Amino acid sequence: MLxxxxxxxxxxxxxxxxxxxxxxxxxxSLLGTTLVLKRYSMIGDGLSHVSFGCLAVAAALNWxxxxxxxxxxxxxxxxxxxxxxxxxxxxxxxxxxxxxAALAVGVIVISVTTGMNVDVYNYMFGSILSxxxxxxxxxxxxxxxxxxxxxxxxxRIFAVTFDEPxxxxxxxxxxxxxxxxxxxxxxxxxxGMRLVGALLISGLLIFPPLSAxxxxxxxxxxxxxxxxxxxxxxxxxxxxxxxxxxxxxxxVIVMNAAVFCxxxxxGKLVYLIRQYKTKGKTIQ
Amino acid sequence: xxxxxxxxxxxxAYDKNIxxxxxxxxxxxGEYLCVAGENGSxxxxxxxxxxxxxxxxxxxxxxxxxxxxxxxxxxQQTAVQKDFPAGVFExxxxxxxxxxxxxxxxxxxxxxxAKINLELMGVYGLRKRCFCQLSGxxxxxxxxxxxxxxxxxxxxLDEPVSGLDPAAAREFYTTMRYINxxxxxxxxxxxxxxxxxxxxxxxxxxxxxxxxxxxxAEEFRKSEETQKWxxxxxxx
Numbered sequence: 380m381l382x383x384x385x386x387x388x389x390x391x392x393x394x395x396x397x398x399x400x401x402x403x404x405x406x407x408s409l410l411g412t413t414l415v416l417k418r419y420s421m422i423g424d425g426l427s428h429v430s431f432g433c434l435a436v437a438a439a440l441n442w443x444x445x446x447x448x449x450x451x452x453x454x455x456x457x458x459x460x461x462x463x464x465x466x467x468x469x470x471x472x473x474x475x476x477x478x479x480a481a482l483a484v485g486v487i488v489i490s491v492t493t494g495m496n497v498d499v500y501n502y503m504f505g506s507i508l509s510x511x512x513x514x515x516x517x518x519x520x521x522x523x524x525x526x527x528x529x530x531x532x533x534x535r536i537f538a539v540t541f542d543e544p545x546x547x548x549x550x551x552x553x554x555x556x557x558x559x560x561x562x563x564x565x566x567x568x569x570x571g572m573r574l575v576g577a578l579l580i581s582g583l584l585i586f587p588p589l590s591a592x593x594x595x596x597x598x599x600x601x602x603x604x605x606x607x608x609x610x611x612x613x614x615x616x617x618x619x620x621x622x623x624x625x626x627x628x629x630x631v632i633v634m635n636a637a638v639f640c641x642x643x644x645x646g647k648l649v650y651l652i653r654q655y656k657t658k659g660k661t662i663q
Numbered sequence: 664x665x666x667x668x669x670x671x672x673x674x675x676a677y678d679k680n681i682x683x684x685x686x687x688x689x690x691x692x693g694e695y696l697c698v699a700g701e702n703g704s705x706x707x708x709x710x711x712x713x714x715x716x717x718x719x720x721x722x723x724x725x726x727x728x729x730x731x732x733x734x735x736x737x738x739q740q741t742a743v744q745k746d747f748p749a750g751v752f753e754x755x756x757x758x759x760x761x762x763x764x765x766x767x768x769x770x771x772x773x774x775x776x777a778k779i780n781l782e783l784m785g786v787y788g789l790r791k792r793c794f795c796q797l798s799g800x801x802x803x804x805x806x807x808x809x810x811x812x813x814x815x816x817x818x819x820l821d822e823p824v825s826g827l828d829p830a831a832a833r834e835f836y837t838t839m840r841y842i843n844x845x846x847x848x849x850x851x852x853x854x855x856x857x858x859x860x861x862x863x864x865x866x867x868x869x870x871x872x873x874x875x876x877x878x879x880a881e882e883f884r885k886s887e888e889t890q891k892w893x894x895x896x897x898x899x
Binding site for chain 1: 714731732733736748768791810813
Protein backbone atom coordinates (compact mmCIF):
# COMPACT_ATOMS: atom_id res chain seq x y z
CA MET A 380 0.00 0.00 0.00
CA LEU A 381 2.82 2.37 0.91
CA UNK A 382 4.27 1.66 -2.49
CA UNK A 383 1.10 2.62 -4.30
CA UNK A 384 0.94 5.84 -2.25
CA UNK A 385 4.49 6.59 -3.33
CA UNK A 386 3.65 5.86 -6.96
CA UNK A 387 0.68 8.17 -6.58
CA UNK A 388 2.91 11.12 -5.81
CA UNK A 389 5.15 10.47 -8.75
CA UNK A 390 2.36 11.92 -10.90
CA UNK A 391 2.76 15.71 -11.19
CA UNK A 392 -1.02 16.25 -11.49
CA UNK A 393 -1.55 14.60 -8.13
CA UNK A 394 1.15 16.75 -6.52
CA UNK A 395 -0.60 19.82 -7.92
CA UNK A 396 -3.94 18.59 -6.61
CA UNK A 397 -2.43 17.99 -3.19
CA UNK A 398 -0.77 21.39 -2.90
CA UNK A 399 -3.78 23.35 -4.13
CA UNK A 400 -6.18 21.20 -2.10
CA UNK A 401 -4.32 21.48 1.19
CA UNK A 402 -4.08 25.26 0.91
CA UNK A 403 -7.79 25.63 0.16
CA UNK A 404 -8.77 23.10 2.84
CA UNK A 405 -6.75 25.08 5.37
CA UNK A 406 -8.26 28.45 4.42
CA UNK A 407 -11.83 27.15 4.38
CA SER A 408 -11.54 25.38 7.72
CA LEU A 409 -10.35 28.61 9.35
CA LEU A 410 -13.22 30.67 7.97
CA GLY A 411 -15.69 27.88 8.70
CA THR A 412 -15.46 28.21 12.48
CA THR A 413 -16.90 31.71 12.41
CA LEU A 414 -19.48 30.85 9.74
CA VAL A 415 -20.81 27.92 11.77
CA LEU A 416 -20.92 29.94 14.99
CA LYS A 417 -22.65 32.86 13.30
CA ARG A 418 -25.29 30.46 11.95
CA TYR A 419 -24.03 30.76 8.40
CA SER A 420 -23.41 27.10 7.70
CA MET A 421 -25.31 27.28 4.44
CA ILE A 422 -23.53 30.32 3.08
CA GLY A 423 -20.89 28.16 1.39
CA ASP A 424 -23.62 26.29 -0.42
CA GLY A 425 -25.39 29.50 -1.45
CA LEU A 426 -22.25 31.23 -2.68
CA SER A 427 -21.05 28.19 -4.59
CA HIS A 428 -24.32 28.14 -6.50
CA VAL A 429 -23.89 31.82 -7.25
CA SER A 430 -20.45 31.08 -8.60
CA PHE A 431 -21.89 28.17 -10.60
CA GLY A 432 -24.34 30.59 -12.22
CA CYS A 433 -21.52 33.06 -12.86
CA LEU A 434 -19.30 30.43 -14.45
CA ALA A 435 -22.13 29.43 -16.80
CA VAL A 436 -22.67 33.05 -17.82
CA ALA A 437 -18.92 33.63 -18.19
CA ALA A 438 -18.63 30.57 -20.41
CA ALA A 439 -21.54 31.74 -22.56
CA LEU A 440 -19.97 35.20 -22.95
CA ASN A 441 -16.54 33.69 -23.48
CA TRP A 442 -15.08 35.62 -20.57
CA UNK A 443 -12.34 34.51 -18.21
CA UNK A 444 -14.22 32.65 -15.46
CA UNK A 445 -12.61 34.40 -12.46
CA UNK A 446 -13.12 37.92 -13.87
CA UNK A 447 -16.89 37.58 -13.54
CA UNK A 448 -17.14 35.12 -10.66
CA UNK A 449 -14.95 36.88 -8.09
CA UNK A 450 -16.73 40.26 -8.03
CA UNK A 451 -20.23 38.79 -8.20
CA UNK A 452 -19.64 36.21 -5.48
CA UNK A 453 -17.94 38.82 -3.28
CA UNK A 454 -20.97 41.07 -3.67
CA UNK A 455 -23.30 38.17 -2.82
CA UNK A 456 -21.24 37.25 0.26
CA UNK A 457 -21.26 40.82 1.45
CA UNK A 458 -25.02 41.05 0.93
CA UNK A 459 -25.76 37.79 2.74
CA UNK A 460 -23.53 38.52 5.73
CA UNK A 461 -25.05 41.98 6.08
CA UNK A 462 -28.60 40.65 5.89
CA UNK A 463 -28.18 39.27 9.38
CA UNK A 464 -28.46 42.82 10.69
CA UNK A 465 -31.58 43.48 8.69
CA UNK A 466 -34.23 41.29 10.22
CA UNK A 467 -36.82 41.83 7.49
CA UNK A 468 -35.54 38.98 5.34
CA UNK A 469 -33.94 36.31 7.49
CA UNK A 470 -30.41 35.25 6.69
CA UNK A 471 -31.23 31.59 6.03
CA UNK A 472 -34.18 32.42 3.81
CA UNK A 473 -32.05 34.87 1.86
CA UNK A 474 -29.41 32.20 1.30
CA UNK A 475 -32.06 29.77 0.06
CA UNK A 476 -33.47 32.42 -2.31
CA UNK A 477 -30.09 33.25 -3.80
CA UNK A 478 -29.09 29.58 -4.10
CA UNK A 479 -32.19 28.63 -6.08
CA ALA A 480 -32.17 31.70 -8.29
CA ALA A 481 -28.48 31.41 -9.18
CA LEU A 482 -28.75 27.69 -9.90
CA ALA A 483 -31.77 28.27 -12.14
CA VAL A 484 -30.02 31.03 -14.10
CA GLY A 485 -26.95 28.83 -14.49
CA VAL A 486 -28.97 25.89 -15.78
CA ILE A 487 -30.87 28.03 -18.30
CA VAL A 488 -27.71 29.66 -19.62
CA ILE A 489 -26.01 26.27 -19.97
CA SER A 490 -28.93 24.64 -21.76
CA VAL A 491 -29.23 27.57 -24.20
CA THR A 492 -25.51 27.61 -24.99
CA THR A 493 -23.34 24.52 -24.57
CA GLY A 494 -25.67 21.98 -23.01
CA MET A 495 -24.71 19.75 -20.11
CA ASN A 496 -21.17 18.60 -20.78
CA VAL A 497 -17.95 17.75 -19.01
CA ASP A 498 -17.29 21.39 -18.08
CA VAL A 499 -20.60 21.64 -16.27
CA TYR A 500 -19.97 18.36 -14.52
CA ASN A 501 -16.67 19.81 -13.31
CA TYR A 502 -18.36 22.93 -11.93
CA MET A 503 -20.73 20.77 -9.94
CA PHE A 504 -18.34 18.13 -8.65
CA GLY A 505 -14.90 19.66 -9.00
CA SER A 506 -11.97 18.85 -11.19
CA ILE A 507 -9.13 18.64 -8.76
CA LEU A 508 -7.16 16.16 -10.82
CA SER A 509 -7.16 18.32 -13.92
CA UNK A 510 -5.97 21.64 -12.50
CA UNK A 511 -3.09 23.34 -14.26
CA UNK A 512 0.04 24.83 -12.78
CA UNK A 513 -1.45 28.34 -13.06
CA UNK A 514 -4.58 27.17 -11.23
CA UNK A 515 -2.41 25.78 -8.50
CA UNK A 516 -0.45 29.03 -8.13
CA UNK A 517 -3.66 31.07 -8.01
CA UNK A 518 -5.17 28.74 -5.38
CA UNK A 519 -2.07 28.80 -3.20
CA UNK A 520 -1.69 32.59 -3.45
CA UNK A 521 -5.32 33.29 -2.61
CA UNK A 522 -5.48 30.76 0.21
CA UNK A 523 -2.26 32.06 1.73
CA UNK A 524 -3.58 35.61 1.77
CA UNK A 525 -6.82 34.42 3.38
CA UNK A 526 -4.84 32.48 5.99
CA UNK A 527 -2.59 35.48 6.64
CA UNK A 528 -5.55 37.84 7.08
CA UNK A 529 -7.20 35.33 9.39
CA UNK A 530 -4.13 34.87 11.58
CA UNK A 531 -3.52 38.62 11.88
CA UNK A 532 -7.16 39.34 12.73
CA UNK A 533 -7.70 36.18 14.77
CA UNK A 534 -8.48 37.84 18.10
CA ARG A 535 -10.68 40.47 16.51
CA ILE A 536 -12.61 37.84 14.56
CA PHE A 537 -13.20 36.00 17.83
CA ALA A 538 -14.42 39.15 19.57
CA VAL A 539 -16.82 40.06 16.77
CA THR A 540 -18.12 36.48 16.45
CA PHE A 541 -18.62 36.10 20.17
CA ASP A 542 -20.30 39.41 20.91
CA GLU A 543 -20.72 41.92 18.12
CA PRO A 544 -22.54 44.68 20.09
CA UNK A 545 -19.81 44.68 22.73
CA UNK A 546 -17.08 44.94 20.10
CA UNK A 547 -18.86 47.75 18.34
CA UNK A 548 -19.64 49.64 21.55
CA UNK A 549 -16.05 49.48 22.75
CA UNK A 550 -14.65 50.94 19.56
CA UNK A 551 -13.70 48.03 17.28
CA UNK A 552 -14.36 48.56 13.59
CA UNK A 553 -16.79 45.68 13.26
CA UNK A 554 -18.03 46.74 9.83
CA UNK A 555 -14.53 46.65 8.34
CA UNK A 556 -13.84 43.19 9.76
CA UNK A 557 -17.15 41.93 8.43
CA UNK A 558 -16.40 43.21 4.96
CA UNK A 559 -12.94 41.67 4.97
CA UNK A 560 -14.42 38.42 6.24
CA UNK A 561 -17.10 38.36 3.53
CA UNK A 562 -14.44 38.97 0.90
CA UNK A 563 -12.23 36.17 2.26
CA UNK A 564 -15.18 33.78 2.27
CA UNK A 565 -16.07 34.68 -1.29
CA UNK A 566 -12.60 34.13 -2.75
CA UNK A 567 -12.13 30.90 -0.82
CA UNK A 568 -15.40 29.54 -2.17
CA UNK A 569 -14.61 30.55 -5.74
CA UNK A 570 -11.26 28.80 -5.74
CA GLY A 571 -12.48 25.89 -3.60
CA MET A 572 -15.26 25.26 -6.07
CA ARG A 573 -12.76 24.28 -8.74
CA LEU A 574 -11.42 21.58 -6.48
CA VAL A 575 -14.43 19.87 -4.94
CA GLY A 576 -17.23 21.54 -6.89
CA ALA A 577 -20.25 23.67 -6.09
CA LEU A 578 -22.13 20.88 -4.37
CA LEU A 579 -19.38 19.97 -1.95
CA ILE A 580 -17.59 23.20 -1.07
CA SER A 581 -19.76 23.86 1.97
CA GLY A 582 -18.54 20.53 3.30
CA LEU A 583 -14.98 21.84 3.32
CA LEU A 584 -16.19 24.94 5.18
CA ILE A 585 -18.36 23.41 7.86
CA PHE A 586 -17.23 19.84 8.56
CA PRO A 587 -13.81 20.53 10.14
CA PRO A 588 -15.05 23.23 12.58
CA LEU A 589 -18.12 21.20 13.53
CA SER A 590 -15.93 18.16 14.17
CA ALA A 591 -13.48 20.20 16.23
CA UNK A 592 -16.30 21.75 18.26
CA UNK A 593 -17.27 18.30 19.54
CA UNK A 594 -14.10 18.09 21.61
CA UNK A 595 -12.59 21.60 21.99
CA UNK A 596 -13.49 24.15 24.63
CA UNK A 597 -11.82 27.34 23.44
CA UNK A 598 -11.99 29.25 20.18
CA UNK A 599 -8.25 28.99 19.65
CA UNK A 600 -8.08 25.24 20.13
CA UNK A 601 -11.17 24.75 17.96
CA UNK A 602 -9.60 26.74 15.13
CA UNK A 603 -6.26 24.95 15.29
CA UNK A 604 -7.80 21.50 15.59
CA UNK A 605 -10.21 22.21 12.75
CA UNK A 606 -7.30 23.27 10.50
CA UNK A 607 -5.40 20.07 11.31
CA UNK A 608 -8.47 17.89 10.72
CA UNK A 609 -9.19 19.60 7.43
CA UNK A 610 -5.69 19.02 6.06
CA UNK A 611 -5.57 15.40 7.27
CA UNK A 612 -9.01 14.61 5.83
CA UNK A 613 -8.04 16.15 2.52
CA UNK A 614 -4.86 14.12 2.34
CA UNK A 615 -6.57 10.89 3.37
CA UNK A 616 -9.47 11.51 0.99
CA UNK A 617 -7.16 12.13 -1.95
CA UNK A 618 -5.12 8.98 -1.27
CA UNK A 619 -8.26 6.88 -0.83
CA UNK A 620 -9.79 8.22 -4.02
CA UNK A 621 -6.63 7.26 -5.90
CA UNK A 622 -6.39 3.79 -4.39
CA UNK A 623 -10.07 2.91 -4.74
CA UNK A 624 -10.61 4.86 -7.94
CA UNK A 625 -13.32 7.11 -6.47
CA UNK A 626 -14.18 10.75 -7.32
CA UNK A 627 -11.69 12.89 -5.37
CA UNK A 628 -13.92 15.74 -4.11
CA UNK A 629 -16.65 13.43 -2.86
CA UNK A 630 -14.16 11.14 -1.13
CA VAL A 631 -12.64 14.10 0.74
CA ILE A 632 -16.08 15.12 2.01
CA VAL A 633 -16.95 11.56 3.03
CA MET A 634 -13.67 11.46 4.97
CA ASN A 635 -14.73 14.64 6.77
CA ALA A 636 -18.14 13.16 7.51
CA ALA A 637 -16.58 10.01 8.95
CA VAL A 638 -14.27 12.04 11.19
CA PHE A 639 -17.26 14.10 12.34
CA CYS A 640 -19.15 10.94 13.34
CA UNK A 641 -16.16 9.60 15.27
CA UNK A 642 -15.61 12.85 17.16
CA UNK A 643 -19.34 13.20 17.82
CA UNK A 644 -19.35 9.77 19.47
CA UNK A 645 -16.13 10.58 21.32
CA GLY A 646 -17.55 13.89 22.62
CA LYS A 647 -20.70 12.17 23.87
CA LEU A 648 -18.62 9.48 25.57
CA VAL A 649 -16.46 12.04 27.38
CA TYR A 650 -19.60 13.87 28.48
CA LEU A 651 -21.18 10.70 29.84
CA ILE A 652 -18.03 9.67 31.69
CA ARG A 653 -17.77 13.13 33.25
CA GLN A 654 -21.41 13.02 34.33
CA TYR A 655 -20.91 9.58 35.80
CA LYS A 656 -17.89 10.82 37.74
CA THR A 657 -19.63 13.91 39.17
CA LYS A 658 -22.59 11.75 40.19
CA GLY A 659 -20.21 9.41 41.97
CA LYS A 660 -18.75 12.37 43.86
CA THR A 661 -22.11 13.69 45.02
CA ILE A 662 -23.12 10.29 46.34
CA GLN A 663 -19.92 10.00 48.32
CA UNK B 664 -15.51 68.24 37.20
CA UNK B 665 -14.77 67.71 33.52
CA UNK B 666 -17.56 66.88 31.20
CA UNK B 667 -17.14 63.49 29.44
CA UNK B 668 -20.34 63.11 27.43
CA UNK B 669 -22.99 65.61 26.49
CA UNK B 670 -26.34 64.66 24.96
CA UNK B 671 -28.22 67.47 23.24
CA UNK B 672 -31.88 67.27 22.30
CA UNK B 673 -31.69 63.55 21.73
CA UNK B 674 -34.68 61.93 20.02
CA UNK B 675 -34.56 58.18 19.51
CA ALA B 676 -37.12 56.18 17.55
CA TYR B 677 -37.61 52.62 16.39
CA ASP B 678 -39.05 52.93 12.88
CA LYS B 679 -41.60 55.64 13.60
CA ASN B 680 -42.28 54.95 17.25
CA ILE B 681 -40.56 57.59 19.28
CA UNK B 682 -39.05 56.09 22.42
CA UNK B 683 -37.33 59.14 23.83
CA UNK B 684 -37.70 62.78 22.92
CA UNK B 685 -35.55 65.84 23.58
CA UNK B 686 -33.32 64.29 26.16
CA UNK B 687 -30.55 66.52 27.53
CA UNK B 688 -27.95 65.47 30.03
CA UNK B 689 -24.22 65.31 30.73
CA UNK B 690 -21.93 62.73 32.20
CA UNK B 691 -19.02 64.08 34.27
CA UNK B 692 -15.66 62.49 34.79
CA GLY B 693 -15.43 60.25 37.83
CA GLU B 694 -19.12 60.24 38.69
CA TYR B 695 -21.43 57.34 39.40
CA LEU B 696 -24.59 57.91 37.38
CA CYS B 697 -27.59 55.62 37.62
CA VAL B 698 -30.24 55.33 34.93
CA ALA B 699 -33.56 54.43 36.54
CA GLY B 700 -37.07 53.97 35.20
CA GLU B 701 -39.81 51.47 34.60
CA ASN B 702 -39.65 48.51 32.24
CA GLY B 703 -39.83 49.58 28.63
CA SER B 704 -39.20 53.24 29.42
CA UNK B 705 -36.19 53.33 27.10
CA UNK B 706 -33.26 53.07 29.50
CA UNK B 707 -31.38 50.50 27.45
CA UNK B 708 -32.18 52.34 24.25
CA UNK B 709 -30.70 55.50 25.71
CA UNK B 710 -27.41 53.88 26.63
CA UNK B 711 -27.27 52.03 23.33
CA UNK B 712 -27.34 55.35 21.55
CA UNK B 713 -24.51 56.64 23.74
CA UNK B 714 -22.54 53.54 22.80
CA UNK B 715 -23.25 54.05 19.10
CA UNK B 716 -25.32 50.87 18.74
CA UNK B 717 -28.48 52.81 17.92
CA UNK B 718 -28.22 56.07 16.06
CA UNK B 719 -30.50 58.85 17.31
CA UNK B 720 -33.07 60.34 14.91
CA UNK B 721 -32.15 63.88 15.89
CA UNK B 722 -29.85 65.54 18.36
CA UNK B 723 -26.23 64.92 19.11
CA UNK B 724 -23.99 62.99 21.46
CA UNK B 725 -20.59 64.56 22.00
CA UNK B 726 -17.57 63.02 23.67
CA UNK B 727 -15.10 65.35 25.39
CA UNK B 728 -11.49 64.37 25.76
CA UNK B 729 -12.01 60.68 25.29
CA UNK B 730 -12.64 58.23 22.50
CA UNK B 731 -14.96 55.35 21.94
CA UNK B 732 -12.25 52.80 22.55
CA UNK B 733 -12.00 53.89 26.18
CA UNK B 734 -15.45 52.54 27.01
CA UNK B 735 -16.25 49.31 28.79
CA UNK B 736 -19.68 47.77 28.32
CA UNK B 737 -21.65 45.03 30.01
CA UNK B 738 -24.61 44.15 27.77
CA GLN B 739 -27.93 43.28 29.32
CA GLN B 740 -27.94 39.81 27.85
CA THR B 741 -25.41 38.11 25.70
CA ALA B 742 -27.21 35.33 23.92
CA VAL B 743 -24.36 32.92 23.42
CA GLN B 744 -25.31 29.70 21.75
CA LYS B 745 -24.89 26.58 23.79
CA ASP B 746 -21.96 25.02 21.98
CA PHE B 747 -19.89 28.16 21.35
CA PRO B 748 -16.30 27.16 22.11
CA ALA B 749 -15.04 30.20 24.01
CA GLY B 750 -12.62 30.01 26.93
CA VAL B 751 -13.07 32.30 29.94
CA PHE B 752 -9.57 33.77 29.60
CA GLU B 753 -10.10 34.32 25.85
CA UNK B 754 -13.25 36.31 26.58
CA UNK B 755 -11.66 38.49 29.26
CA UNK B 756 -8.69 39.15 26.96
CA UNK B 757 -10.97 40.20 24.12
CA UNK B 758 -11.80 43.24 26.25
CA UNK B 759 -8.21 44.42 25.75
CA UNK B 760 -8.57 44.62 21.95
CA UNK B 761 -9.79 48.20 21.93
CA UNK B 762 -6.46 49.42 23.31
CA UNK B 763 -4.20 47.43 21.02
CA UNK B 764 -4.48 49.63 17.92
CA UNK B 765 -2.93 47.84 14.93
CA UNK B 766 -1.11 45.24 17.01
CA UNK B 767 -2.45 41.83 15.91
CA UNK B 768 -1.68 39.88 19.09
CA UNK B 769 -2.04 40.44 22.82
CA UNK B 770 0.83 41.90 24.82
CA UNK B 771 2.02 40.81 28.26
CA UNK B 772 0.27 43.84 29.76
CA UNK B 773 -3.02 42.76 28.17
CA UNK B 774 -2.71 39.31 29.72
CA UNK B 775 -1.86 40.80 33.10
CA UNK B 776 -4.85 43.12 32.88
CA ALA B 777 -7.19 40.24 32.07
CA LYS B 778 -5.77 38.28 35.01
CA ILE B 779 -6.19 41.21 37.43
CA ASN B 780 -9.79 41.79 36.40
CA LEU B 781 -10.73 38.12 36.51
CA GLU B 782 -9.23 37.98 40.00
CA LEU B 783 -11.16 41.07 41.02
CA MET B 784 -14.38 39.39 39.93
CA GLY B 785 -13.37 36.16 41.66
CA VAL B 786 -13.43 34.00 38.55
CA TYR B 787 -9.71 33.63 37.78
CA GLY B 788 -9.93 30.01 38.92
CA LEU B 789 -12.35 29.34 36.05
CA ARG B 790 -10.03 30.77 33.37
CA LYS B 791 -9.54 27.47 31.58
CA ARG B 792 -13.20 26.56 31.50
CA CYS B 793 -15.56 26.90 28.59
CA PHE B 794 -17.86 29.91 28.95
CA CYS B 795 -21.02 28.01 28.09
CA GLN B 796 -20.47 25.51 30.93
CA LEU B 797 -20.55 28.23 33.59
CA SER B 798 -23.59 29.21 35.64
CA GLY B 799 -25.45 32.44 34.86
CA UNK B 800 -23.81 34.31 37.75
CA UNK B 801 -20.31 33.18 36.76
CA UNK B 802 -20.95 34.23 33.18
CA UNK B 803 -21.95 37.76 34.32
CA UNK B 804 -18.71 38.03 36.28
CA UNK B 805 -16.61 36.96 33.31
CA UNK B 806 -18.36 39.48 31.07
CA UNK B 807 -17.85 42.15 33.69
CA UNK B 808 -14.14 41.31 33.83
CA UNK B 809 -14.09 41.78 30.05
CA UNK B 810 -15.86 45.14 30.41
CA UNK B 811 -13.29 46.20 33.01
CA UNK B 812 -10.48 45.30 30.61
CA UNK B 813 -11.90 47.54 27.91
CA UNK B 814 -12.91 50.44 30.19
CA UNK B 815 -10.38 53.19 30.67
CA UNK B 816 -12.65 56.17 31.30
CA UNK B 817 -16.27 55.09 31.18
CA UNK B 818 -17.94 51.86 32.28
CA UNK B 819 -21.47 51.31 30.97
CA LEU B 820 -23.50 48.59 32.69
CA ASP B 821 -26.93 47.47 31.54
CA GLU B 822 -28.77 45.80 34.42
CA PRO B 823 -25.62 44.26 35.84
CA VAL B 824 -27.23 42.44 38.77
CA SER B 825 -30.00 40.66 36.91
CA GLY B 826 -29.44 36.96 37.43
CA LEU B 827 -27.32 37.42 40.56
CA ASP B 828 -28.54 36.35 43.99
CA PRO B 829 -28.89 39.11 46.65
CA ALA B 830 -25.53 38.36 48.29
CA ALA B 831 -23.74 38.41 44.94
CA ALA B 832 -25.56 41.62 44.00
CA ARG B 833 -24.39 43.34 47.20
CA GLU B 834 -20.85 42.17 46.54
CA PHE B 835 -21.15 43.49 43.01
CA TYR B 836 -22.15 46.97 44.21
CA THR B 837 -19.21 46.99 46.60
CA THR B 838 -16.88 46.17 43.70
CA MET B 839 -18.40 48.94 41.62
CA ARG B 840 -17.90 51.45 44.42
CA TYR B 841 -14.28 50.30 44.71
CA ILE B 842 -13.71 50.72 40.98
CA ASN B 843 -15.41 54.10 40.95
CA UNK B 844 -13.32 55.41 43.83
CA UNK B 845 -9.98 53.67 43.43
CA UNK B 846 -9.69 53.48 39.66
CA UNK B 847 -11.48 56.82 39.15
CA UNK B 848 -13.79 55.15 36.70
CA UNK B 849 -16.90 56.94 35.51
CA UNK B 850 -19.86 54.59 35.85
CA UNK B 851 -23.13 54.70 33.95
CA UNK B 852 -25.45 52.01 35.22
CA UNK B 853 -28.96 50.99 34.24
CA UNK B 854 -30.73 49.42 37.18
CA UNK B 855 -34.05 48.41 38.67
CA UNK B 856 -32.57 48.00 42.08
CA UNK B 857 -33.18 51.58 43.10
CA UNK B 858 -32.49 51.20 46.82
CA UNK B 859 -28.93 50.04 46.38
CA UNK B 860 -28.40 52.38 43.50
CA UNK B 861 -29.38 55.42 45.56
CA UNK B 862 -26.98 54.34 48.22
CA UNK B 863 -23.94 54.48 45.93
CA UNK B 864 -24.82 56.74 43.03
CA UNK B 865 -23.89 60.42 42.81
CA UNK B 866 -26.70 61.26 40.45
CA UNK B 867 -29.76 59.61 38.96
CA UNK B 868 -31.06 59.92 35.42
CA UNK B 869 -34.75 59.13 35.63
CA UNK B 870 -36.35 57.98 32.38
CA UNK B 871 -40.10 58.29 32.18
CA UNK B 872 -42.82 59.11 29.67
CA UNK B 873 -40.48 59.44 26.71
CA UNK B 874 -38.05 61.80 28.32
CA UNK B 875 -35.33 61.83 30.95
CA UNK B 876 -33.97 64.18 33.55
CA UNK B 877 -31.08 64.23 35.94
CA UNK B 878 -31.06 64.90 39.63
CA UNK B 879 -28.70 64.20 42.49
CA ALA B 880 -29.36 61.01 44.39
CA GLU B 881 -30.52 63.07 47.36
CA GLU B 882 -33.04 65.08 45.34
CA PHE B 883 -34.25 61.93 43.65
CA ARG B 884 -34.89 60.20 46.94
CA LYS B 885 -37.00 63.11 48.16
CA SER B 886 -39.05 63.64 45.03
CA GLU B 887 -42.70 62.71 45.10
CA GLU B 888 -42.37 60.72 41.92
CA THR B 889 -39.87 58.37 43.48
CA GLN B 890 -41.96 57.90 46.59
CA LYS B 891 -44.88 56.88 44.44
CA TRP B 892 -42.78 54.59 42.24
CA UNK B 893 -41.18 52.84 45.13
CA UNK B 894 -44.60 52.26 46.67
CA UNK B 895 -43.91 54.33 49.79
CA UNK B 896 -41.13 52.06 50.98
CA UNK B 897 -39.28 55.04 52.37
CA UNK B 898 -42.19 56.06 54.58
CA UNK B 899 -42.28 52.76 56.33
